[in-house]
Amino acid sequence: MKLSREEAKNYIIYQIGALQAFAKTTGVKLQHVKPHGALYNMAMKDTVLAKAIVEAIGTVDSGLIVFAIAESELAKAASKTGLRVACEVFADRAYNSDGSLVSRAVSGAVIEDPRVIAERAVRMVKEKRVTAMDGKTVELDDVHTICVHGDNLEAVALVKALRKGLEQAGVEVASVGNFL
Numbered sequence: 001m002k003l004s005r006e007e008a009k010n011y012i013i014y015q016i017g018a019l020q021a022f023a024k025t026t027g028v029k030l031q032h033v034k035p036h037g038a039l040y041n042m043a044m045k046d047t048v049l050a051k052a053i054v055e056a057i058g059t060v061d062s063g064l065i066v067f068a069i070a071e072s073e074l075a076k077a078a079s080k081t082g083l084r085v086a087c088e089v090f091a092d093r094a095y096n097s098d099g100s101l102v103s104r105a106v107s108g109a110v111i112e113d114p115r116v117i118a119e120r121a122v123r124m125v126k127e128k129r130v131t132a133m134d135g136k137t138v139e140l141d142d143v144h145t146i147c148v149h150g151d152n153l154e155a156v157a158l159v160k161a162l163r164k165g166l167e168q169a170g171v172e173v174a175s176v177g178n179f180l
Helices: 005-025 037-045 047-060 073-080 114-127 155-168
Strands: 065-068 085-090 129-131 137-139 145-147
Touching: 005 047, 037 047, 037 073, 047 065, 047 073, 065 073, 073 085, 114 129, 114 145, 114 155
Parallel strands: 065 085, 085 145
Antiparallel strands: 129 137
């Protein structure tokens, strides 16, 4: 979809409001916002879209944490407006050498082996780097949160293996709201 800045802002306000209402009915307070899928990927590179998303988040609740890839347009826009940013990496997705994610249409873009996912995550957190699909090393900035995609049937097992691998490597696992 091609959205104007105002349309994008309004959609995000609407979605956050709806999610806050659902969270409230279960006694949970919304902690962070992460645009989903294509919108997320577009906001990593599109300054106008990133600013619209950040304005929407700040309008609804300036205490919300924004999840974004470090140094992306979304992360920059959030930082500039004073919102907290959780720098995100993807343990179960292959990277291109420019730090972007490999398209799911490419074979090998989704990583499913729990051992590999855990090893990648430990390296991402401790060494701040990941090996791209072409074999090059991609340097990462701070790592605050690790994404594992829930559309994988083995997502729960992957997260358990990931957590175990991180803890065995001496990495403390905590809610991002506890340290940002």
